[in-house]
Amino acid sequence: MELAKLSSKGQITVPKHIRDVLDVKEGEHVAFVEEGGIVFMAKADLDSIHDLQEILSDSKFKEVVRKAKQLK
Template identity: 40%
Template sequence: MNLAKISANGQITVPIEIRRLLDLKSGDKILFFQKKNGEIVISNASSQAIRKAQAAFTGAAEAMGIYSENDIQELVNEVRYGKEK
């Protein structure tokens, strides 16, 4: 368990162990959210955004008929040259 003290301005210092676990660096933003059971969770906002984007794109490649690196290259060629090469 780690303990942090809140300053008069509402600021806290995140303990080093927690910064390491969340891969937090100077200037990073942290996200606070409450789960349905009332528990408060702290997360690295960047990591959370990446996970959300990954979830949003799940299945997009398959929906476009892309199943391999070769399919990706064909799509790139089509966009670059207006036809498959």
């Protein structure tokens, strides 16, 4: 788990480990997708967003999200 602090302007610094995992560099875009109260971040290129959409539509993944919401 990585943590980031929200600035007064609503900005965060994405931790280096996460930038490396997403393979994002300065000036590139990231996409945020909310599903069941959980927010996912992905590199904003067509392949990455397509992969994320496939994961989010998977029934097993939806069950994990449902269980996670019950833990709140």
